[in-house]
Amino acid sequence: MDIQPINPGHLLVVPVNHAAYLSELEQEDAAQVFRVAQRLAAALRRSDVKCEGVNLFLADGEAAMQEVFHVHLHVVPRFAGDGFGLKFPATYFQKPEREELNEIAEEIRHRLEVEGMETK
Secondary structure, eight states, rough: OOEEEEEEOOOOOOOOOSSSSGGGGGGHHHHHHHHHHHHHHHHHHHSSOOOOOEEOOOOOOOTTTOSSSSSOOEEEEEEETOOOOOOOGGGGGOOOHHHHHHHHHHHEEEEETTTTTTOO
């Protein structure tokens, strides 16, 4: 249970093996974190906890609001009017050109290939 919950029923999934960032987490540990989160989300929906939806939130790095530098995934029950939300910057509504998206995607693909990471 999160000790400072967004809503009642706010859960944390914390892997046993230490990794400060998601990219440092072993793939199987990362997969297990999301398998557990899936089961918890289903349990929240079937429980008596007020839950009309579920958000999964993983802050990866200080700029992403990470405060505890051990990977952990928040499983947050949501309901209409709960007051929680994300604020989008003004630029969110200015869609980039397809060419810019393609260039960024190519840079990421290149980095995956250079580091020998799978893209599937």
